[in-house]
Amino acid sequence: MLRHRPILPTSFANPSLFSRKTNSSTSHDSGYRTRVVCMSTTTSPVGKSDRKLISVQPNEEVVKVSEWVDCLPEGLQPYAKLARVEKPIGSWLLMFPFAWSAALAASTGSLPDFKTLAVFACACPLLRGAACTINDFLDRDFDKMVERTKMRPMASGAVTPFQGLCFFAFQMLLSHGILLQIPNNSLMYEALFLFLICTYPLMKRMTYWPQAYLGFTINWGILYGWHAIKGSLQPSIVLPLFLSGYCWTIFYDTIYANQDKEDDVKAGIKSTALKFGESTKEWITGFATACIGSFALAGYNAALGWPFYAFLAAAAAQLAWQIGTADLSSPADCNRKFVSNKWFGALIFSGILLGKVFS
Ligand SMILES: CC(C)=CCC/C(C)=C/COP(=O)(O)OP(=O)(O)O
Ligand SMILES: O=C(O)c1ccc(O)cc1
Numbered sequence: 001m002l003r004h005r006p007i008l009p010t011s012f013a014n015p016s017l018f019s020r021k022t023n024s025s026t027s028h029d030s031g032y033r034t035r036v037v038c039m040s041t042t043t044s045p046v047g048k049s050d051r052k053l054i055s056v057q058p059n060e061e062v063v064k065v066s067e068w069v070d071c072l073p074e075g076l077q078p079y080a081k082l083a084r085v086e087k088p089i090g091s092w093l094l095m096f097p098f099a100w101s102a103a104l105a106a107s108t109g110s111l112p113d114f115k116t117l118a119v120f121a122c123a124c125p126l127l128r129g130a131a132c133t134i135n136d137f138l139d140r141d142f143d144k145m146v147e148r149t150k151m152r153p154m155a156s157g158a159v160t161p162f163q164g165l166c167f168f169a170f171q172m173l174l175s176h177g178i179l180l181q182i183p184n185n186s187l188m189y190e191a192l193f194l195f196l197i198c199t200y201p202l203m204k205r206m207t208y209w210p211q212a213y214l215g216f217t218i219n220w221g222i223l224y225g226w227h228a229i230k231g232s233l234q235p236s237i238v239l240p241l242f243l244s245g246y247c248w249t250i251f252y253d254t255i256y257a258n259q260d261k262e263d264d265v266k267a268g269i270k271s272t273a274l275k276f277g278e279s280t281k282e283w284i285t286g287f288a289t290a291c292i293g294s295f296a297l298a299g300y301n302a303a304l305g306w307p308f309y310a311f312l313a314a315a316a317a318q319l320a321w322q323i324g325t326a327d328l329s330s331p332a333d334c335n336r337k338f339v340s341n342k343w344f345g346a347l348i349f350s351g352i353l354l355g356k357v358f359s
């Protein structure tokens with residue numbers, strides 16, 4: 001008898017694709033040959049990996065393991081998943097606001113202090129991992145009701161709430177050790193981040209605008225980055241820069257929240273995706289326009305040279321492409337568009353670097 005849990009769709013064999021794209025290991029147990037398939041892909045569970053074809057032999061059970069974290073030692077897997085290491089986009093979204101700010105705060109004609117950027121880049125996956133861990137701790141009962149999140153370690157019981165909290169504290173302590181290397185690091189800024197990440201998950205219970213709170217949380221690096229370099233804030237640049245990051249966050253997290261619209265209604269979770277409904281594209285066009293306009297003002301006030309505006313135009317085109325092509329009824333497409341925001345962040349960062357050098 002053939003028992004199998006298939007990778008979609010398994011009705012056609014395509015051995016060449018299998019051997020090229022995957023690693024596999026086999027074990028023999030109770031008469032069946034079990035093949036554990038590690039899809040060596042960077043895509044999400046709803047992404048391209050679901051479309052891969054593999055060959056299934058008679059008397060063979062195929063266990064789908066679609067992420068590289070599933071190939072880590074078993075004891076580590078739930079913690080790596082809590083920190084969402086297989087989906088690095090959140091680290092980029094936390095890193096870019098800091099990087100923009102630190103680059104803008106550099107002296108005219110100069111590149112930013114790369115040591116400061118490198119230190120923050122090391123702390124970023126830990127800070128983001130901590131934010132995700134406390135998020136999953138507070139959301140664990142909601143996550144059980146949502147298809148996309150029901151297998152998360154705390155929702156599924158693979159990690160107990162106490163273990164989750166210990167892992168959260170561990171990541172915060174480690175990132176604190178790293179942030180001590182940042183010039184002008186201040187405990188007050190670290191405490192602000194801690195407060196924001198611990199309160200953000202509660203917002204989706206109270207308001208249809210949790211994204212507006214996430215905007216403060218994830219753009220914290222704009223204030224922290226400027227302070228790291230200058231030791232104080234300069235409102236004429238920092239305020240428009242913050243407004244840009246803030247509108248960008250509402251933009252991308254509204255697309256992200258479109259992934260779970262149906263489940264969120266059933267679970268009583270609120271979001272701008274539900275608030276905006278049929279008018280979502282109009283709303284996100286408004287936030288994208290405010291974001292770009294505000295970047296232009298920050299660049300102007302910082303006396304950036306022409307390359308900044310060329311890159312800003314390319315970044316605006318990237319947002320326009322997202323709006324124009326996003327299929328808001330497709331979770332996979334919403335995820336793809338959400339992940340593409342790393343390119344937006346990189347375009348703005350490149351523009352600031354070159355705008356500083358050629359100012
Ligand atoms: C400072 C940083 C990086 C914060 C990121 C926080 C985060 C996990 C947001 C998404 O939470 P959510 O509860 O809205 O969505 P999900 O379903 O992914 O948990
Ligand atoms: O860290 C994440 O996974 C993350 C970050 C920002 C979002 O808007 C959504 C998810």
Ligand SMILES: [Mg+2]
Pocket residue numbers: 135136139201
């Ligand atoms: Mg959550």
